[in-house]
Amino acid sequence: MTDVAVRTPAQRVRAWLPAYGVYVAIVVLLLFNIAFTENFLAWSNLRIQLIQVAPVVIVALGMALVIGTEGIDLSVGSVMALAAAFIPLYLGYGVVAAILVALIAGVAVGAVNGLLVARVGLQPIVATLALLVAGRGLALVVSDSQLREIRNPGLVELGSGSLFGLPYLVWIALALVLTVAFVVRRTVFGRRLLAIGGNRPAAELAGVPVGRVLVTVYVVSGTLAAVAGVLAVARIQASDASAVGVLIELSAITAVVVGGTPLSGGRVRVWGTVAGALLMQLVVATMIKHDLPSSTAEMVQAVIILVAVYAARERRSR
Numbered sequence: 001m002t003d004v005a006v007r008t009p010a011q012r013v014r015a016w017l018p019a020y021g022v023y024v025a026i027v028v029l030l031l032f033n034i035a036f037t038e039n040f041l042a043w044s045n046l047r048i049q050l051i052q053v054a055p056v057v058i059v060a061l062g063m064a065l066v067i068g069t070e071g072i073d074l075s076v077g078s079v080m081a082l083a084a085a086f087i088p089l090y091l092g093y094g095v096v097a098a099i100l101v102a103l104i105a106g107v108a109v110g111a112v113n114g115l116l117v118a119r120v121g122l123q124p125i126v127a128t129l130a131l132l133v134a135g136r137g138l139a140l141v142v143s144d145s146q147l148r149e150i151r152n153p154g155l156v157e158l159g160s161g162s163l164f165g166l167p168y169l170v171w172i173a174l175a176l177v178l179t180v181a182f183v184v185r186r187t188v189f190g191r192r193l194l195a196i197g198g199n200r201p202a203a204e205l206a207g208v209p210v211g212r213v214l215v216t217v218y219v220v221s222g223t224l225a226a227v228a229g230v231l232a233v234a235r236i237q238a239s240d241a242s243a244v245g246v247l248i249e250l251s252a253i254t255a256v257v258v259g260g261t262p263l264s265g266g267r268v269r270v271w272g273t274v275a276g277a278l279l280m281q282l283v284v285a286t287m288i289k290h291d292l293p294s295s296t297a298e299m300v301q302a303v304i305i306l307v308a309v310y311a312a313r314e315r316r317s318r
Contacts, residue, residue, distance in 0.1 A: 022258055022275045025304070029282045037289045047167065051235065053281040054173040055080075055228040057274055059248055060255040061180045062221030064273045067256050068184075069197045069217055070265030071124035075113060076225035076252060078135030079106050080245030083229030085143040088150065088239050095154035103226045109135055110222025114215030132249070139241035148239045159234030169231050176224065181270040190268075193217060197265025254280055254301065258308045279304070 033040040059076050066073045083102035090098040109131055116127035150156065161168050184190040192213050195203040204210050225245070233239050257263065258279060259272030280301060287297035 020260075021308075022260065022272060022279055026275060026279050026282065029279070029286060033282070033286055033289070037286065040289070043165075049281055049285055050170045051167050053277050054167075054169040055232055056248065056251050056255060056277045056281070057173045058176055058224050058228040058231070060252040060259075060273050060277050061176055061270065062224035063249075063252040064256045064259075064261050064268050064270060065180070065184075065193060065217050066124070066221050067197075067253075067261055067263060068193055068265055068268035069214060070200070070263075071117060071214070071217070072128060072253070073113065073218065073221045074125065074128040074249050075109060075131035075135055076221065076228075077245035077248045078132050078139065079109050079222050079225035080229035080232060080248060081139035081241045082106075082109065082135050082142070083226040084233045084239045084244040085139040085241040087155070087230065087233050088148040089142070091150070091152050091155070095152055095158075098152075098155075099230055102230050103223060106222040106224075106226025106229070107219055108222075110219035111215060113222065114218035117218065118211040118214035136241070143239065143241040145242060150233060150237045150239060155234045156237055159231065159237060169235065172227070172231065176227070177270060177274055184268050184270055189213065189216070194266055194268065197267070199266070251277070251280065254305055258304055260308075263309070 039045055059080070063073055063076065082105045086101045086105055087098045090101045113124075113128050113131055116122045116130075117124050120127075158168055163171055184193070192203070192208050195206070195208055196210055196213055200210060228248070229244060232244050255276035256273050257276070259274070259276030260269040261267060261273060283300055283304070284294075284297045287294070287300070
């Protein structure tokens, strides 16, 4: 008789919860809002929810890859701010040039994070915490701590335009989700990433280029954060290094954990991460629609995080 056959119903629920609980929670929230929230299914409301969750999804994708290697990236919010700070400085050279400079900034921060973790041997939380502080400070220096309005038609169109009724931001987020899902599931790089997170010493003995993979993962995380920063500037039509990306690292980590990716590494649930971001967005939107204070939404989010982490711990302990 197999181990699965002798499990009790409670054990089956605990095994099932980390992988699929987030989808059940989304369905429950959707049904609640359809029944009790006025105009919830109006396209204008759904469009706003998708626009607001898109940057979190993009940042969370990079965070999921980092967590898959048993790491963490606390610098993503500062990378968003740094990308936002560079855009107004280079818009005079064209939209493409400004976006490229912003993305290069994300690549640079990610490379520094990766080198500190892979080559210097710093703990990921220490290395990326240093870049969190330094990156935000550099962004404030670059922008002179000034709010700068964005009037460039191309960038404004990127933030407010749509294709087949869906905003460009959502299309970009969807394309990145599909790309990351393909990389994790279908490429050698994805298998190496998961091998490092599952058992780094064994991966090293097997000849996996651990250092190169880790640096690449952090570069990808930084680049995705820079993309989110560019889209944030395009959406709000302004660059404010003191506000862009604030606390998004917590939202991204929450989406990853709630989506079923264990903090212990070795597994990346891309679609679960997307679902986790959607769930957190729905929680906040539901609270706002029913005139509940933001503190209540934060407490509900905290409970969801604790349940997700506990469920993952129970699964690992068996």
